[in-house]
Each structure stands twice: as structure tokens, then as C-alpha cells.
Amino acid sequence: MDLIAKERDRVLQRAARIYGLSFTAVAAACYVLPGAVDGPLALWGGIGLLLVLAGSQFALGVSRNPVWIIVPLAAGLGVVALATAGGSAAVGEGGMTALQLLLSGALASVAIVLTGTVGRVLSLGLAFVGVTAVSLWLTSASQEPLRTGALLLLGWILTAAIGMWVSGGVPQVSKRIASIGRAHRAERQASELEAQRRQSARLLHDTVLATLTLLAHSGVGVTPEALRQQAADDARLLRQLRLGSTPNPQSSGSYQLGSGGESEPVLGRTLESVKQRFGRMGLEVSWHGTGQVLLPSEVLDAFLLALAECLENVRRHSGVTQAHVTITDDDTTVRAMVTDAGVGFDIADIDEAKLGFAESVVARLRDVGGNARLFSSPGAGTTVVLEVPR
Numbered sequence: 124m125d126l127i128a129k130e131r132d133r134v135l136q137r138a139a140r141i142y143g144l145s146f147t148a149v150a151a152a153c154y155v156l157p158g159a160v161d162g163p164l165a166l167w168g169g170i171g172l173l174l175v176l177a178g179s180q181f182a183l184g185v186s187r188n189p190v191w192i193i194v195p196l197a198a199g200l201g202v203v204a205l206a207t208a209g210g211s212a213a214v215g216e217g218g219m220t221a222l223q224l225l226l227s228g229a230l231a232s233v234a235i236v237l238t239g240t241v242g243r244v245l246s247l248g249l250a251f252v253g254v255t256a257v258s259l260w261l262t263s264a265s266q267e268p269l270r271t272g273a274l275l276l277l278g279w280i281l282t283a284a285i286g287m288w289v290s291g292g293v294p295q296v297s298k299r300i301a302s303i304g305r306a307h308r309a310e311r312q313a314s315e316l317e318a319q320r321r322q323s324a325r326l327l328h329d330t331v332l333a334t335l336t337l338l339a340h341s342g343v344g345v346t347p348e349a350l351r352q353q354a355a356d357d358a359r360l361l362r363q364l365r366l367g368s369t370p371n372p373q374s375s376g377s378y379q380l381g382s383g384g385e386s387e388p389v390l391g392r393t394l395e396s397v398k399q400r401f402g403r404m405g406l407e408v409s410w411h412g413t414g415q416v417l418l419p420s421e422v423l424d425a426f427l428l429a430l431a432e433c434l435e436n437v438r439r440h441s442g443v444t445q446a447h448v449t450i451t452d453d454d455t456t457v458r459a460m461v462t463d464a465g466v467g468f469d470i471a472d473i474d475e476a477k478l479g480f481a482e483s484v485v486a487r488l489r490d491v492g493g494n495a496r497l498f499s500s501p502g503a504g505t506t507v508v509l510e511v512p513r
Contacts, residue, residue: 131239131293132187135286139235140184142282143195146228147177150221154202159217165205172201176229183236192233192246196254199230203261214265226258226271227278234279238286251279318490321482333435349403394450397431401446406438412450416457418513425491426457426511432483433461433507441465441505457511464504470497484509 151173153159160166179194202225206218214222237247255275259268334350334357398408418426430448437446443465451458484507485495493511 127294127297128239130297131290132236134289134293135236135239136184136187138285138289139232140180142235142285143180143183143229143232144177146224146232147173147180150224150229151177153217153221153224154206156215156217158215159221160206160215161209161213165208165213168205169202172198172205176202176225180229180232183233192236192250195233196230196250199225200254200257200261203258207261207265210264219265222262222265223274226254227274230254231275231278231282234282235286235289238283239290247283251275321486346403346405352403394427394448397427397434400431401434401438404438405444406434407445408434409445409447410450411447416450416452416513418457418511422491422493422511422513425487425493426459426509429484429487429493429495429509430459430461432480433509436480437461437463437465437505440468452513455513457513459509461507461509462504467499467501467503467505469501470499 151170154169154173155166160169176195176198179191179198182188183191183195203222206214206222233250234247237243237250255272258275259271262268262271334353394410398410401408434446434448437443441463443463445463447460447462449460449462451460480497488495488509488511491511493509495510496508497505498507499505
């Protein structure tokens with residue numbers, strides 16, 4: 124039996140238990156009213172059978188054993204037999220109300236679980252015919268058979284309709300949930316693919332494209348040795364990517380393939396590698412402010428890579444050979460302010476689609492909950508403020 128069928132049966136069983144126990148409780152309250160039935164045997168015997176009926180209805184809600192369908196029918200008909208054993212005078216108004224609730228409600232609750240398959244519907248028909256026949260025989264002296272038959276028919280049709288509605292609704296709900304799950308998985312896969320595409324674009328921009336740009340400008344401002352080292356690093360990275368390795372950024376401008384550590388690196392120990400890299404390329408970087416700051420590894424990666432991109436922009440576009448980086452922090456945020464006294468530019472002229480700033484700085488920081496702000500004007504230099512959460 125598949126998952127949908129199991130869930131359908133579970134809902135049917137619980138519905139039958141709630142429905143049946145509700146009618147049994149009301150019927151029992153009417154049954155114990157003074158004058159409802161005649162004699163202690165009818166009273167106490169009926170109370171005992173009502174308890175058996177309630178227990179079997181509760182068991183029906185947690186078990187699919189057919190015995191919990193037979194027992195409540197037998198117990199309910201036993202109550203009717205005890206109450207009507209003394210003839211029409213033995214059943215008062217309260218007792219007759221109790222019997223009507225039992226026959227048309229409490230016993231009819233089994234019809235809820237006898238739906239969903241052809242075999243169950245056939246069993247439902249047999250149960251209805253049997254209960255109706257015995258009930259008409261037992262109550263013929265106390266109530267008109269037509270009235271008894273009409274109450275039974277109405278009660279059993281109502282419960283059977285509830286069962287069929289649940290049987291048809293659960294598969295539809297399950298299929299709808301499954302379709303929502305498939306849509307969620309598809310959306311998640313699309314998001315993961317987009318994130319991977321953006322990471323690949325950043326990787327390409329921060330390594331190979333930077334090296335190709337240097338080559339296109341004949342390596343101006345960079346020593347041949349530094350250029351050869353950077354090109355060799357890029358070539359090694361591309362070879363490993365072709366073999367299926369996963370790039371993990373470890374420090375500004377460089378990627379180590381494999382899984383990175385989960386520990387929290389110290390910022391002061393990694394900024395030096397950024398300084399040395401740009402020193403080899405002719406940009407003198409002066410560091411100010413905090414020297415030791417703890418950051419989670421993924422936040423530190425994004426922070427250093429964005430910082431390196433800002434310094435690369437200084438090296439390539441500012442027209443100066445010196446930049447200042449000031450690191451500050453508080454209880455919630457770490458900030459880096461990258462400043463140069465270069466030519467500057469009009470911020471309104473920035474191409475928002477340009478990968479270098481939009482992706483390698485702004486989007487990269489936003490991915491870890493950070494932010495970037497840019498300040499510049501022609502002839503007044505440039506300042507970029509990078510912020511990441513601790």
C-alpha cells in the first residue's frame with residue numbers, strides 16, 4: 124500500500140472515531156436518564172455495552188483490524204436488544220432517543236472507514252443491511268418500522284458520504300503537496316545553479332580575466348616574475364577545475380580546490396597575504412586599525428575577496444600606487460574602508476551591469492549579509508566601505 128493510501132486510511136479511521144464517540148457519548152447521556160429504560164439489567168447491561176462500544180470505536184481510530192468494525196456493531200445492537208427486551212412499555216422517551224442516536228450515528232460511523240475501495244463498499248452494504256434488519260426486528264414494538272428505517276438510511280448515507288469525500292480528497296491533497304514539493308525542488312535547484320554561475324563568474328573575473336588584462340596591457344606595473352607566477356596559478360586552477368574539483372576561495376584573489384576548514388580564521392593573519400600580493404604588483408597598501416578580528420570562514424572569504432577587488436580597481440584605475448585600508452569593528456560588524464587619492468570618477472557613470480563591482484564586491488557581500496558603499500568624485504579619489512556581520 125502506497126503512502127497516499129495509508130494516509131487516506133489514517134484520516135478515515137480518525138474521522139470514524141471522532142464521529143462515533145460523539146454520538147455514543149450523547150446516546151449514553153440519554154440512556155441513563157431516569158425512566159429511559161426499565162429494569163437494572165437493561166440499565167447496567169446497556170451501560171456496560173456502551174463502554175465496550177466506546178472502547179472499540181477508540182481502537183478503530185488507531186487500528187485497521189476488521190474486528191473493531193464488528194465489535195461496535197455487535198455492542199450497539201446488544202444495547203438495543205437489552206433496552207427493548209421488555210416490550211414497548213420498557214423504553215421511555217430518553218431511551219428511544221438514545222437508541223435512535225446509536226443506530227443512526229454511533230453504529231453508522233463504521234461506514235466512514237468502509238469506503239475507498241470496492242471491497243470496502245461491498246462490506247458497507249452488508250453491514251447496513253444486517254444492522255437495519257436486526258434493528259427493525261428489535262424496535263418493531265417500540266417504534267414504527269418506517270421511522271426506524273428512515274433514520275438508519277439517513278444516518279448511514281451521511282456517514283458514507285463523509286467517508287467518500289475524505290477518500291477522494293486525501294489523494295488530491297497529497298498530489299497537490301507533491302507538486303508543491305517538486306516546484307520547490309526545481310526552484311531550489313535553479314537557485315543553486317544561479318549561485319554556482321555567479322561564483323564561477325567571480326572566479327573567472329578574479330583570476331583568469333585579471334591575468335589576461337595584465338597581458339593585454341603588456342604587464343605594465345607588474346614584474347615579469349609576478350606575472351608568470353599569477354599565470355601559473357591560474358593555469359593550475361583551470362586544470363583542476365576540468366577534473367571536477369570544487370573551488371573554495373581561501374584568500375583574496377586565490378582559490379584552493381577542495382573543502383575548506385570550518386574554524387574561524389583570524390583576519391589579521393590573512394590580510395598580510397593580500398598586502399603581499401598587491402605589493403608584488405606595484406600597489407603599496409597601508410593597513411590601519413584593528414589587527415585581530417574573528418570572522419566565520421565564509422564571511423571572511425567574501426570580505427577578503429571583495430577587499431581584493433577594490434584594491435585591484437585602485438591599481439588599475441586610480442592612477443596612483445598607494446592605497447589605504449582601515450579595519451574597524453564593533454560587537455556586530457567588521458568594516459574595511461579602502462581609500463585612494465587617485466583620479467576618482469563620477470558615480471553616476473558606473474555601469475551597473477559591470478561584473479567587477481556589482482558581482483565581485485556588492486553581491487558577494489550581500490550573500491553573507493554584508494554591504495558595500497562607494498564614494499568618489501572626479502579628481503578627489505575614491506573610498507569604498509565594506510561591511511560584514513561578525
